Amino acid sequence: MKGNLLLRNVLLEGCSCDIYIKDGTISRIGSALQCGDGIQVLDGRGMSVLPAFVNMHTHAGMTLFRGICEDMPLKAWLDAVWKAETALDDDLVYWGTRLACLEMIRTGTVAFNDMYWRIDRAAQAVEDSGMRAQLTYCFLDGGDPDKQRLQKEECEAMYAESRSWSSRVRFGVSIHAHYTVSDDNMLWAADFARSRGLLLHTHLSETRTENEAHQARYGVSPTRRLADMGLLGRDLTAAHTLWLSDEDVRLLGDSGTTVVHNVNSNLKLASGWRFRYNELRDAGANVTMGTDGAGSSNNLDLREALKTAALAQKAWREDPAALPLDELLAMGTVNGARALGLNSGKVEEGALADLILVDTASPFFVPAHNFKANFIYSANSSCIDTLICGGRILMQGGRVEGQEEILARAREETERFLRKINA
């Protein structure tokens, strides 16, 4: 019975239809579909169906640090976050990730690409939440030879352990950033991942300072050096990619690298706002959307981030027609799914049934001249009534099973964390 579901009378691109989900996949889309006995039926009258979101760059466990340092210069922010992270332990990561998953489910995200610590605990949290995720073992050695060796061992051990994870949770490899990982380990990590068919994840050109320091040290841009090291490619997801030259854009495009726009984090930390969406798209990069961690961007609400991305893009390009709605929604759904190797992010027969139902009963959806504009520009994410992952209902009527326990435990863990860092 798992992953079998009939959605009755949902609106798809404005037309009422039924969607029959079998074994987690959209089996048929039509009208007045018949299904066997015992199939769960969800009456979606008045609801619009959309593919659920894919958040392509976040640090889920960091959600326990939401709001810990506000209106601060970047240096003070980093000091506060790094101090907080010294206190991380298994339970903090588990409950921080459960809290993150709860928030993502409530705001319409079905899958995410994560970069954080203690990923075995994060994996358990994702398993328990019912979502999908790629959790990446993160290399960050600062050039320390002991750490270099240790992290290779840890990565191998964690990968071995990951073989027991379900198909919803995948192991990947992160190179934290070109300026925090030794060249040796960057190459080792890439080879480790590629020889096993795993995906890579890194931060790239997030700040102007980072780019300038790199240029001064190596005489080339970070993207150029990654290209020279053979790291770019369809199996690499590069987050931020905010300070790119024309050559950088071409390199990312030619290699088919996935880039992630983390607009709220970029604006809030004052990293920049001129994300080169048009150029990256035209060059052939796979352009996706992320929220970054709640430590910097305060929430994991991808729909809200899409709105901000479009507003920023229209403004800095001085073109109100920039980043139109269909491309924007693709950034938040099918492009991310493609990067993670998921056949989802679309409402089509044969695709994974990773869907949301949008309740249009609120004033934000009146009048109904343009549903997608109402969804992105007018509404807030409380309009997302139902989230379905592979045919399993993870939220319905805005209710997620176990929400109260997750919130209570996250609050308790936060208290314990505060006692720990203030001890």
Next chain:
Amino acid sequence: MKGNLLLRNVLLEGCSCDIYIKDGTISRIGSALQCGDGIQVLDGRGMSVLPAFVNMHTHAGMTLFRGICEDMPLKAWLDAVWKAETALDDDLVYWGTRLACLEMIRTGTVAFNDMYWRIDRAAQAVEDSGMRAQLTYCFLDGGDPDKQRLQKEECEAMYAESRSWSSRVRFGVSIHAHYTVSDDNMLWAADFARSRGLLLHTHLSETRTENEAHQARYGVSPTRRLADMGLLGRDLTAAHTLWLSDEDVRLLGDSGTTVVHNVNSNLKLASGWRFRYNELRDAGANVTMGTDGAGSSNNLDLREALKTAALAQKAWREDPAALPLDELLAMGTVNGARALGLNSGKVEEGALADLILVDTASPFFVPAHNFKANFIYSANSSCIDTLICGGRILMQGGRVEGQEEILARAREETERFLRKINA
């Protein structure tokens, strides 16, 4: 009984207290307050109290055009809106304004400063909604002598009619913009308003094009010319003020003019993003927040607009400490109230009881390191549970009386509008 209410156990700046409201005004803030029999009591346990928002620039009736033209160049957008507005009639303005009021109440706004057509019908809608508003008769003559004369007569007649409005709804005068109103009528309108103690409202320096055309024609900036005509002052609210020279900032500051930041509209229509918040504040201008009409910014959600304003400010100033939370909240509350002559926008004994209660039960408020950051940066406006205007509850538990009828009528009126313009 009207305007008398006891709020029990609400959180004010993190401390639990009771708030006793008498005749629409906050009479006492304390603990375990006693009140007479028959006073309505609202148990606010788990809720945080904040002043309700004041939206200082909108076109409420335009809400029926939400989403009518998306991802279009500015010229096409204006053509579509102007075509739509030729169809306006009394019922469209009434139900459009009711819809706008419903949305504002649901997102925590208690009062707004409006510029639109058929303000007698808008006034009735505001009366019926229970909110406060200043509705401005709008001069827009394009230099046409017949319109000049007609608008003066209409303004006088509408002002006479406004004497029957309740104290919640005030009459004001708009000069649409320096480039759409003849000098004669600008001066006449200002004199009409000032000789009667009414407030003025205008668009100012919204686009670069507007500024350049003005400079070419008059040899000075729009602000300089308004100053020379004697129009600036504490009784003027200037919306947008996006393209300001240092001298413009000084003129607005010295005169104590109220300026309104309409960030979502500015970004979406690609008007610009470098709103000079710090400079205007330091010069002595009264800096407030607005949403503009839903035709351009798609919603009237002031809390969301505050978030975007802070993000944009931090980004373009390259300073993550720019526009800190307390100043941001003041822009959205007390500064706007001051401009409208309302003793509100603060939770203090003696102030008007224009309040919201924020429900912190959702994941967006966990952990609770910083309530204001969670409210602005993490949550969406569905966290606003209760809105109180002068001690009267306009929303509780997210429910507004008459919501279903308003939505149904707004949908019907939209159908009628579409038939009208497509006839």
